[in-house]
Amino acid sequence: MMLGEKVSSPPQRTPATQVMVSGQGLLSVLEAMSLIESHARKILASHGLDPIDGAQWYPFRNALDAFKVITERIGPSTMKSIGRKLLEHVRFSSANLSLEEALASLDSVYRICHRGPGYIGKYVFESTGARSAQVTTDNEYMCELDEGLLEALSERFKPPGALWVRVVHKPGSCRKQGNTTCTYEVSW
Ligand SMILES: [Zn+2]
Secondary structure: OOHHHHHHOOOOOOOOOOOEEEHHHHHHHHHHOHHHHHHHHHHHHOOOOOOOOOOOEEEHHHHHHHHHHHHHHHOHHHHHHHHHHHHHOOOOOOOOOOHHHHHHOHHHHHHHHEEOOOOOOOEEEEEEEOOEEEEEEOOOOOHHHHHHHHHHHHHHOOOOOOOOOEEEEOOOOOHHHOOOOEEEEEEO
């Protein structure tokens, strides 16, 4: 999939009132906030997300609203740790994927725990060099959540022989600034 067309002409965002997120994803949030789990539970419950069953589906809109409250009250670093935690629950097609394959499969992984009807957003992978790639997303989650998710993914699928994998938010478009997309550059 080419990046350019997706970014230059993002699909019309329609209110995703019927988009759903899996209970398993929400349970990961509670786990990521284990030190303040009762507080997190209260915030989710106040958005109608209680009880949470890993086998059920919940309104994405409610989850997003709850996440915004969590970010406001507890801070963006919590969103980053939630993103990292979410990756622990992600099942990739193989444990032996290359970093590029893992980054490229993020979109299909996202589709396992989010479903329509309605536009749910996507992850677009682009190789930018022998040891670099970038991922652009227009999902409605917080920028920091995806940053944590990509950092954890990069650690899990670090190429053999690579000393480090760096994840950097590309300057410019950012959802925090009201733009539709964030792009993360990954290099190793
Ligand atoms: Zn951003």
